[in-house]
Amino acid sequence: MRYGVVGFSGRMGREVIEVFSERGHELVLKVDLEQEQYLGKPDVIVDFSNPSALKRTVKLCEENSAGLVIGTTGLNEKDLEIIKDLSKKVPVVQSFNFSIGIQIMLRIVSEISRILEDWDVEIVEIHHRFKKDAPSGTALLLKKALNKDVPIHSLRIGGVPGDHTVNFANLGEILSISHRAISRRTFALGALKAAEFILRKEPGFYEFPKIVFGGV
Amino acid sequence: MRYGVVGFSGRMGREVIEVFSERGHELVLKVDLEQEQYLGKPDVIVDFSNPSALKRTVKLCEENSAGLVIGTTGLNEKDLEIIKDLSKKVPVVQSFNFSIGIQIMLRIVSEISRILEDWDVEIVEIHHRFKKDAPSGTALLLKKALNKDVPIHSLRIGGVPGDHTVNFANLGEILSISHRAISRRTFALGALKAAEFILRKEPGFYEFPKIVFGGV
């Protein structure tokens, strides 16, 4: 695949380039606040930068008929509409969480919650001391997936990138589902999966969870 | 429900009685190697004793048109045939593992393994020092559910009733499914679920996993 990266010099941008290169894909477009290097027509453009870059990213996709994988956080309703509009012309994947493991976790805790409706459930999440919001956005997604009002315990210690555990228990046993993010690489790998999925797909808006679960 | 217990004075028998009574069911038949107390016609008979009791249990089910929930371990092929025969006359549930959590775990690790086929997977199980077989039977069931040849690490320490963990990992994240048995109560609760399920069902052989997953 020939791909472009918007925000190529940022932390996520560099991670994306490392992961895509290891897989043998070719970087042909590097965009930054200060520069743009165009080495060829990209099949897919990846953007994990910030909302202010959106217009330029969309324009680049249109000009190159390139698919878009966008993981930028902080997009508002209007931004999302712009992305939906773009998806009429090219294939697009947008998600606020490109971790494959978290998508699977959301799905299985939802399933288990339906089956074990009378078990006790509590969530524990651990993040680094600089994270100000508690509970984490992912913990709230888990709670929503459980479809139950369950306690969430938030630890803020050291440099933990992000642990989430859902404990289901009855009087005789405990079943726990745990996820641990090791690094930003997690999200770059999710972007890779999305980019490879939309390559040569028809224009349209593709849900990341569906890509993870093989279109099921 | 009116129920009977074969092996009522053994450890599992007592656990079954405690769990069924808490739920408001009525004990009307107590059978043991040395005695039999008949206080009324049972709807369901529960047997977690041992293979030598099987014939008597089957006879009691036939005479009372009672369903059977049997968790006896060490049954051989011939024993299982006898049970299948009985299931033409009354509803029957037979399983070597009545833990609800383990049934769910088997199902979800199988699902995840299919989705994350290129992730690394390893199993860790911990049991008390007296357990002679390694890996545990449950670890082998997990491996089979994964449909992959994965390493199993077996710890034999102290008095641990039984922990099982399946770790799925790629370069950026780890997803772990863990189960911990707390006591025999686990299995009594599974038997309760099975007994309530077959109450007033047609004769037949009902799979425990199907009961756990609501007939799905």
Add this chain to the structure above:
Amino acid sequence: MRYGVVGFSGRMGREVIEVFSERGHELVLKVDLEQEQYLGKPDVIVDFSNPSALKRTVKLCEENSAGLVIGTTGLNEKDLEIIKDLSKKVPVVQSFNFSIGIQIMLRIVSEISRILEDWDVEIVEIHHRFKKDAPSGTALLLKKALNKDVPIHSLRIGGVPGDHTVNFANLGEILSISHRAISRRTFALGALKAAEFILRKEPGFYEFPKIVFGGV
């Protein structure tokens, strides 16, 4: 050792008898609310019953010149004074927590807290759904041992006998100390250690932590 048990028919009493018998000690005195069986002069008497039994226990120790191991909870100041008085005549061990692992945990978290004074610390404890107090008494002991005001997260799920974890973290690493109680056996084993320790010791009040740490 020849030993006696006050409250021999209760849950802890039966556990004590099982553990002491396995070790080859001889049960010569069984006391209960309703009965007393005297088969010989005990070297040590074990009491995990309740405060109302204290006077009788003390009298039995005096009459037999037997040491006392007492793990009764809910003793008040006056009760403790009575026990101190007894310790002038026979060797005595009194503790509200006879778990050896918890004593060690208290000691090491205190040590670590002194060394890692600028690390973040948070405690997580998990108990069964019937436990009404939160945080647990043991979590409060841990906090005291840390000599720091740290957050305690209390989960109340299923039938968990008691898990306690202290997490120490800085930006690059996490060090966790975890304890899991498996059963009442824990406390019976602690009582055994105490009983064997005071056998043939001079009268006096012996601290359980000192016994665990070999008199250090």
Add this chain to the structure above:
Amino acid sequence: MRYGVVGFSGRMGREVIEVFSERGHELVLKVDLEQEQYLGKPDVIVDFSNPSALKRTVKLCEENSAGLVIGTTGLNEKDLEIIKDLSKKVPVVQSFNFSIGIQIMLRIVSEISRILEDWDVEIVEIHHRFKKDAPSGTALLLKKALNKDVPIHSLRIGGVPGDHTVNFANLGEILSISHRAISRRTFALGALKAAEFILRKEPGFYEFPKIVFGGV
């Protein structure tokens, strides 16, 4: 503190600079295979590069009367002798593991092993799939600290930087000591502690564990 870094452009070198700068220390000497930038006389030089750089590092320390903190792996006996010789002229700290948490873990598992000599002990360690040696060097250090021949279980999955757990168990309880490395930052923080310790100290060879435990 004014400090120098040998191998400043490598991964550990960059981590050291980040950590020391955050603390307000001033980088005055940057050395690399290809360049050397000298902006002032350093108090301490940090070297996490490789054995081939050793001679140059030693010469720089001598010329500047600068202390040395060296975490280079793969040093041989002769290299260590050169370092010992240097310690007659300047203060030196050399260690193969600058993680503070691991040093503490080694010390406490050694203590616990002495107290709980009849408990079962097993080690579990998890590292990324690229790590070829098993068990890990740290697991072997833990085994040595336990002073017992205990089983070590080595998982090699995904991108795990390094988890180590020592489980102590008897029939009623489990006490576990776990360490998780989050990133190279761990080791940079240990180097910082060492550098601040030897600042203005007399020439000599200082043991890293002693620095961690406050000279005890």
